[in-house]
Amino acid sequence: MLRNDTFRNIALTSELHDYLLTxxxxTPDPLLAELAERTRTLTPDQAHMVVAPEExxxxTFLVRLLGARNxxxxxxxxxxxxxxxxxxxAADGSLITCDISAEWTDLAHEFWIRDGVADRIELRLGPAVDTLRALPAEPHLDLAFIDADKPGYIDYWEELVPRMRPDALILVDNTLFSGQVIxxxxxxxxxxxxxxxxHAREDERVELVMLAVADGLTMARRLP
Incomplete structure (x- = not known):
């Protein structure tokens, strides 16, 4: 494998990370910061699951860049x-989000209301693979974000890829998993x-890159 160590990612100290965010x-706004703190209070053992500030x-940046509506x-x-x-x-856009926990998502709904975005979000409780299978089968999605139970990733991927429009984007979180993947x-x-x-690397329906953002982020573009 070709590698030039000159271009290896820089190690982020806490000070450099703060600089990067600024x-x-x-830097998280007060509402996101409060949500992170409430999450730590509600479920301290799971609080690491809150998405990193840079991610x-x-x-938000990628949804805006794509003009995503679905x-x-x-x-x-x-x-x-x-x-x-x-x-x-976009103003007429909508988000379907899948989870199995009413307790965690009750907190989510409170903050969606406070941020003024609740009317754009539809929460569907239940096994996510069932929710995805119930979506229209034709390509209609502009962007998907997978950040759930890791053994389910391949199943979620296989339900989503055929439903993505050409040039649509699938984002997959935790794909470096604290370095334990190797x-x-x-x-x-x-x-x-x-x-x-x-599985994703060998999928010829997409082109993808893996980035050292937070705990690893894979970005895949659906090919025509």
Whole structure:
């Protein structure tokens, strides 16, 4: 494999990360900061699942860049990523977001209302693969964001790819999984992510890049 270590990603200290967020105008606004804090109070063991600030800003940026109107999210949690996706939607756009937890998504709904985006978001509770299978089968989605249970990633991918318009974008979170995807003996979740990464890499329906953003972000464009 060709590699030039000169171009390896720089290690982010906390000070450099703060600089990155400030210079990129990605510092969380008070509402997102409050949502992150409420999430830590509600479920401290799961609070790491809140989308990173730079990734949150990127979600809004990409939705706006695409002019996306039909967006699907797999994995709502407490709603920070769905809030950011909805912020970027065109005036007539809508977001379907999938989760199985009424408790977590109750908090999400509170913040969607406070941010003024609740009318753009439809929450569907239940197994996400069932929700995706119930969507129209023809290509109609402009953007999808997968950030849910890792063993389900391949199933979500297979339901979404045929439903994406040409040039539509699929974003997949945690595809580096704290570096554990290259462990010799990974646990269940990193092993599932590794399997997904291989599956997506070999999928000729898309072109993709993997970025060292937050915990790893794969971006895939649906080919015509």
């Amino acid at each position: 210079q990129g105008r990605m 949150a800003a990127l979600l 967006v699907v999210e797999v994995g709502t949690f407490t709603g920070s990523s769905s809030l950011c996706l909805a912020r970027g939607l 462990d010799e003996f990974p646990g269940e979740k990193p092993a599932a992510v590794h399997a997904f990464n291989e």
